[in-house]
Amino acid sequence: MNRIYFFKCSAAGNDFVLFDDDITPDLSLDGKFIRKICDRRLGVGADGIIRIKNSGKADFEMFYYNSDGTGGMLCANGARAALKYVRFAGKVKNNDIVFESSGRRYKGNIVSETEIKFYFSDIGEINVIEDLEIAGRKIAGYEIDTGARHLVININDLKNSAPDELSDFPVVELGRIIRYSERFEPEGINVNFVEFTGPELKIRTYEKGVEDETLSCGTGSAAAAIVAHKIFNYKPPVVLYPKSGDKFIVDFNVNGNKIADVSLTGPAQIIYKGELLNL
Amino acid sequence: MNRIYFFKCSAAGNDFVLFDDDITPDLSLDGKFIRKICDRRLGVGADGIIRIKNSGKADFEMFYYNSDGTGGMLCANGARAALKYVRFAGKVKNNDIVFESSGRRYKGNIVSETEIKFYFSDIGEINVIEDLEIAGRKIAGYEIDTGARHLVININDLKNSAPDELSDFPVVELGRIIRYSERFEPEGINVNFVEFTGPELKIRTYEKGVEDETLSCGTGSAAAAIVAHKIFNYKPPVVLYPKSGDKFIVDFNVNGNKIADVSLTGPAQIIYKGELLNL
Numbered sequence: 001m002n003r004i005y006f007f008k009c010s011a012a013g014n015d016f017v018l019f020d021d022d023i024t025p026d027l028s029l030d031g032k033f034i035r036k037i038c039d040r041r042l043g044v045g046a047d048g049i050i051r052i053k054n055s056g057k058a059d060f061e062m063f064y065y066n067s068d069g070t071g072g073m074l075c076a077n078g079a080r081a082a083l084k085y086v087r088f089a090g091k092v093k094n095n096d097i098v099f100e101s102s103g104r105r106y107k108g109n110i111v112s113e114t115e116i117k118f119y120f121s122d123i124g125e126i127n128v129i130e131d132l133e134i135a136g137r138k139i140a141g142y143e144i145d146t147g148a149r150h151l152v153i154n155i156n157d158l159k160n161s162a163p164d165e166l167s168d169f170p171v172v173e174l175g176r177i178i179r180y181s182e183r184f185e186p187e188g189i190n191v192n193f194v195e196f197t198g199p200e201l202k203i204r205t206y207e208k209g210v211e212d213e214t215l216s217c218g219t220g221s222a223a224a225a226i227v228a229h230k231i232f233n234y235k236p237p238v239v240l241y242p243k244s245g246d247k248f249i250v251d252f253n254v255n256g257n258k259i260a261d262v263s264l265t266g267p268a269q270i271i272y273k274g275e276l277l278n279l
Numbered sequence: 280m281n282r283i284y285f286f287k288c289s290a291a292g293n294d295f296v297l298f299d300d301d302i303t304p305d306l307s308l309d310g311k312f313i314r315k316i317c318d319r320r321l322g323v324g325a326d327g328i329i330r331i332k333n334s335g336k337a338d339f340e341m342f343y344y345n346s347d348g349t350g351g352m353l354c355a356n357g358a359r360a361a362l363k364y365v366r367f368a369g370k371v372k373n374n375d376i377v378f379e380s381s382g383r384r385y386k387g388n389i390v391s392e393t394e395i396k397f398y399f400s401d402i403g404e405i406n407v408i409e410d411l412e413i414a415g416r417k418i419a420g421y422e423i424d425t426g427a428r429h430l431v432i433n434i435n436d437l438k439n440s441a442p443d444e445l446s447d448f449p450v451v452e453l454g455r456i457i458r459y460s461e462r463f464e465p466e467g468i469n470v471n472f473v474e475f476t477g478p479e480l481k482i483r484t485y486e487k488g489v490e491d492e493t494l495s496c497g498t499g500s501a502a503a504a505i506v507a508h509k510i511f512n513y514k515p516p517v518v519l520y521p522k523s524g525d526k527f528i529v530d531f532n533v534n535g536n537k538i539a540d541v542s543l544t545g546p547a548q549i550i551y552k553g554e555l556l557n558l
Contacts, residue, residue, distance in 0.1 A: 015320045041294045045324045274553035
């Protein structure tokens, strides 16, 4: 077997194993291998896998897979980790970086040594669900596709039926019920619980594919920031604090009823590099 | 900063980050660094840290730290991982290996490429606790020191108060209550829930220091095997299946009322090697 090298990356606590096709080419990334790599005790442990390839049309091409082996959706934190990596590895010199993923073209920016910005493309419209059933209540839910399909819930709508503080909220329990509920079948949905009380948002996310809460979710944070603007009148840039405690800034331009150039800025690091020996 | 290299090891699902003093000397292993390394999303992720040093009196010296930074106790799976590592790294050629840890001398044996045997020293006597309060019941508990302090509970004693099947058992919930109960203050105790029904035991362990269930625990499995022999008349070798599904063999010699040469055999692997870049 050829040697398999990888890089472990963290983007605001969302963690990834990254394979660079220049270093470990021809790697066969099947579901079984992905699940093994992502196992936190028997493998390397990660929320997802990133593969970086050279591209003739952009600075690089990125492939993303969830820890359960599914792929094809956007992972904004994964994109920020990939942007950090290509700069770290010396593959790009400019601060403005262009890459491809799933046939789409994305932009990123190296804000500083530790802060990486990712620009979304094709953010969908908000679909307001008026009769979402949670914890024995009917509340509103805000569905939006930011590259992945997200539901945003204002936890204040659940006052007296669930804990007031987001830190005490049963994110996994309620998130899993909603994610697997009939309404969102067959694809399921990512579920974000948000405190829209202060000038800055607090957010916790249940991610499908990971099937657990993650320490932060980039597409979910963008979804919450857009809901904050469109429904709760927040002005960009919107600051959010995910479970990891890191600071996310979601910025966008507003032109009448339209928003454009949605970006997510937050920390990203390459924690360590590794070589698989026995997996 | 000097480069910091490590090896990620798994011994029956119990996972460790190993530092070899020959490769990364003078590493300062303080509590903060240990907790960071052991963090499963922001660090490398492990149940504990192992450090290997050369010894003038044995094949090597081993230092062990729990993921919370505490140290000084025996970790039998950690010892098996260390034995696997020194052979993997070519530090020893013999199958019989002698090492020091916390001022004691231990023996190990390379049974095969994947199976590693560790010999305990100074196993304590069983202290039968007749009135252990769990789940609203008073049952017996078997306390024994196998290098770490363990409580062994026969889950059949909790019939009708807790699930019959070990796989459904609330190990973390009940384990944590017992570990922090007044009776075992101030040091606390590791708690093993065991099915003593068939010829082979099933075991799940709540580990203090990790403060969670682990996929397997070597000192706990030895504790359960000795209780199986002394209380439930099992004959050595005793076979146990921890949560990881791996097979443990605990063997010992019986001489009247005494047991000696207690050993634990099970799988151990070096999963990958790594170099810290940003932690």
